[in-house]
Amino acid sequence: MMRFFSVTVLAAACLAFAGALMVTVWHISGTQAPVDLPGLLVENLEASGVEHPITAVLLNFRSYDTLLEIGVLVIAGIAGISMAKTTSLEDPLLRTSDSLLYALQRWFVPLMLVLAGYLLWAGSDRPGGAFQAGAVLAASGVLMRLGGTPMEFLRPGVLLRLGLALGFSVFLLVAVASALAGDAFLAYPKAFNKPLILVIETVLTFSIAMVLLALFVSAPVNDAVEPEERERG
Amino acid sequence: MTLWLMAGLLFTPLAWAVLTLLLDFSKGRVVTWLGILVQVLVSLGLWAAVASDGEFLYLLGGWQAPMGIELRVDGLAVTFVLLTALVAAACGWHASIYLDPDKPWNRYFWPLFWFLWAGLNAVWLGGDLFNVYVGLELISLAAVGLVALGGQADALRAAIRYLMAALLGSLAYLLGVALIYGQFGTLSLAGVTDLVSNGGAQSNLTFPLILMLLGLALKTALFPMHGWLPPAHGIAKSPVSALLSALVVKASFYIAARLWLDLGGDLGGYALAQLIGVLGSLAVIWGSWLAFRQAKLKQVVAYSSVAQIGYLFLLFPLTWGVTDAISQQAQQGITLQVVSHxxxxxxxxxxxxxxxxxxxxxxxxALAGVSRFLPFSLFSFGLAGVSLMGLPPTGGFAAKWLLLQASLASGQWWWLGVLLAGGLLSAAYVFRVYRASFIEATDTDQFYHPSRSLEVIPMILALLSLGLGLVAEPVLSVMSLPFEGAGS
Amino acid sequence: MTSALLYAFAGVALCGIGLFGFLRLQHLLRKLMAFNLIGSGVFLIMVGLAQRNGQPDPVPQALVLTGIVVAIAATALAVVLIRRYYHLSGQTTLAEPARENVRPKARAVNREGAPE
Structure with a gap:
């Protein structure tokens, strides 16, 4: 009885919330936005160095957001590998020798790598970009991992940490170099807009894939009870 | 000059996060000391620059507001940047001695610490609604990572609970941002404020404002949404708890306060302001009472945070529908309360x-007998407690005095009871800890003695909090710079 | 009423359903999925509302892309935490563990030790 009552109250509250939201959205949709941001973007697109407006927003106009966003991703990666057990990587359960999987992989992995490369390249003038490419790259890594390919570099060692940090550090270096060159933080020099953005996209793709893959692998698989649980004694 | 300072301020924490990620704990510690030095100097420099030349806008990427992201470098922001530098420096120093370098996971403390610092700076300076969201997420995820570090079951439970609350709060905030962007087509807080004060679509924006305040209040652990805070702050390692209680919860409050001061005058209402004030008061009473009842020392301190955060929300009723002078006084009182807390x-x-x-x-x-053995740390604990109680001449006293004056001047005398009761209750829980430590027990004579510098650090912080009341005037004069132009 | 606005209203519905799930469900993974549902709803509202006139607006699309990455990072971190928590305590909810005098029936070992 009590339970039914609480569910009803909760459902009513959520309905009320959705209703208020609906009304607000409806009211807002009847007005005209006073600032024409898309128009402003079109006017300034040429100065940004990329033809695709979304990529221009991500990597030029609002590049600080993107920098911090990659930071968030790296944090998740760090927190993930801080939980990892080195031994879990060699868990025998993960070693399969399924010939069907193996055959599938031979077809899929190269295809996915090409797709990742295409998405990266496409980002400059049509849908695509670093994150999409990184996600596909990570997915191919997950596939290989599930198929039993040992990936030594995913141990929580220096290689993994380098991989996690690479994209972020290159992005940051560009930001600082542009700040020291006299312009503001993250203001790319006009002449190098395009190559710089391409370099950033490439390393970001790599690092995003590393983070996602590391998070996939870092889940603890071994069943050892932690002996180091208590700090004292 | 200021451009260099800004680049240093934004760049150092991020760069040091990457550097320390690549190093192990001991090397990371040395590198961190260097980074702390840089960061403290840069923050001091920026504070001095704003104190002498006034506020300015920093255009990231050289793009102006609706196109790009602007950072608002004003007196309040640099005060909080400086506060962050001081507190984070102390916590970083403490952690470098306190944490065990042999535990493999402690190496990840440094990168998370630096990312947290970067997020805090991004939030203090943020002038763009969406950018602030990313900054908040940076802070939340780093904080959750720090709580979970080491990964025991209890810590994980606290961390997951914290993460869920933080994520829900961020989403509520983001939903508000989405609605505001839909209304105005801009994300710049200054731009939105201009449009609202010119009478643009005010009734449509009350719901988004409430959503954002609700989300941020959840992230700040306002009563009754405080349930996640004590487990997380109580179970983390002490330097982490200090960072979380001193700085992290203030970040979401800071944004809520900025939103309220910029938009609340037009979009808020008397009832909303009073409701938030009442919740804050309940937090003061309930949090202090629970702090008094806790069996574990760090839970006492964590519940005390719930109570002290409650005071901050008195900002909302004390700045709505009052004259500029009273609003100014309340803002100064709250700012002092943030700093001294x-x-x-x-x-x-x-x-x-x-x-x-x-x-x-x-x-x-278990503290029985520790008074003779560790009087220095106990004394720091007590000094900090004096500031929480709000006794003169501490910063806590100066803050509560200003709030008291603002309450009386605005005719909202009912907040006086909260200020008095809160002070008495905090005295009760601090004295309880003291009483426990002065009991002479015969069977406990094996105390471990922490290193001397571990004891010096809290003492310095406690003395700063104590002295804040004496130097409140010059500090406040820089803090209140932005409000003179803004007007509410 | 344009199709973009339809997306916004779908987002509203997702937000409501997701909120209900988030508050109601106890299982952590389900809670996390509810969180992602709310997130998708917010993203839909953000893009749909801004493009209500039928003209594409790249800014909210870019914001949503950033938001998705942040949400993925948070989700991945949460999954790692939840999985390890389950691994250590055998629990899938945040319910407090049983008292010391009542033996937990899960495979969790006794761990009421002080954290410090």
Whole structure:
């Protein structure tokens, strides 16, 4: 009885919330936005160095957001590998020798790598970009991992940490170099807009894939009870 | 010059996060000391620059507001940047000695610490609604990572609970941002404020404002949404608890306050302001009472945070529908409360960490006899407690005095009871800890003695909190710079 | 009423359903999925509302892309935490563990030790 009552109250509250939201959205949709941001973007697109407006927003106009966003991703990666057990990587359960999987992989992995490369390249003038490419790259890594390919570099060692940090550090270096060159933080020099953005996209793709893959692998698989649980004694 | 300072301020924490990620704990510690030095100098420089030349806007990427992201470098922001530098420096220093370098996971403390710092700076300076969201997420994820570090089941439970609350709060905020962007087509807080004060679509924006305040209040652990805070702050390592209580919860409050001061005058209402004030008051009373009842020392300090955060929300009723002078007074009082609580609570958590390390238990009654053995840490704990109680001449007193004056001047005398009761209740829980530590017990004579510098750090913070009341005038004069132009 | 606005209203519905799930469900993974549902709803509202006139607006699309990455990072971190928590305690909810005098029936070992 009590339970039914609480569910009803909760459902009513959520309905009320959705209703208020609906009304607000409806009211807002009847007005005209006073600032024409898309128009402003079109006017300034040429100065940004990329033809695709979304990529221009991500990597030029609002590049600080993107920098911090990659930071968030790296944090998740760090927190993930801080939980990892080195031994879990060699868990025998993960070693399969399924010939069907193996055959599938031979077809899929190269295809996915090409797709990742295409998405990266496409980002400059049509849908695509670093994150999409990184996600596909990570997915191919997950596939290989599930198929039993040992990936030594995913141990929580220096290689993994380098991989996690690479994209972020290159992005940051560009930001600082542009700040020291006299312009503001993250203001790319006009002449190098395009190559710089391409370099950033490439390393970001790599690092995003590393983070996602590391998070996939870092889940603890071994069943050892932690002996180091208590700090004292 | 200021451009260099800004680049240093934004760049150092991020760069140091990457550097320390590549190094192990001991090397990371040395590198961190260097980074802390840089960061403190840069923050001091920026504070001095704003104090002498006034506020300015920093255009990231050289793009102006609706196109790009602007950072608002004003007196309040640089005060908080400086506060962050002081508290984080103290916590970083403490952690470098306190944490065990042999535990493999402690190496990840440094990168998370630096990312947290970067997020805090991004939030203090943020002038763009969406950018602030990313900054908040940076802070939340780094904080959750720090709580979960080491990964025991209890810590994980606290971390997951914290993460869920933080994520829900961020989404509520983001939903508000989405609606505001839909209305105005801009994300710049200054731009939105201009449009609202010119009478643009005010009735449509009350719901988004409430959503954002609700989300941020959840992230700040306002009563009754405080349930996630005590487990997370109580179970983390002491330097982490100090960072979380002193700085992290202030970040979401800071954004809520900025939103309220910029938009609340037009979009808020008397009932909303009073409701938030009442919730804050309940937090003061309930949090203090629960702090008094806790069996574990760090839970006492954590519940005390819930109570002290409650005071901050008195900002909302005391700045709505009052004259500029009263609003100004309330804002100064709240700012002083943020600063003095940050210093005092960091001191308290670090001192509590020392006490726990010394007696080997987190329980309050295990402190018996520690007064003779670790008087220095206990004294820091007490000094910080004096500031929380609001006795003169501490920063806590100056803050509560200003709030008291603002309450009386605005005719909202009912907040006086909260200020008095809160002070008395905090005296009760601080004295309880003292009483436990002065009991002479015969069977406990094996205390571990923490290193001298561990004891010095909380003392410095406690003294700063104590002295804040004496130097409140010059500090306040820089803090209140932005409000003179803004007007509410 | 344009199709973009339809997306916004779908987002509203997702937000409501997701909120209900988030508050109601106890299982952590389900809670996390509810969180993602709310997130998708917010993203839909953000893009749909801004493009209500039928003209594409790249800014909210870019914001949503950033938001998705942040949400993925948070989700991945939460999954790692939840999985390890389950691994250590055998629990899938945040309910407090049983008292010391009542033996937990899960395979969790006794761990009421002080954290410090």
């Amino acid at each position: 940050a210093l005092a609570k960091a001191a308290m958590f670090l001192a509590a960490g020392n006490l726990i390390m010394s007696v080997g238990s987190n329980r309050v009654d």
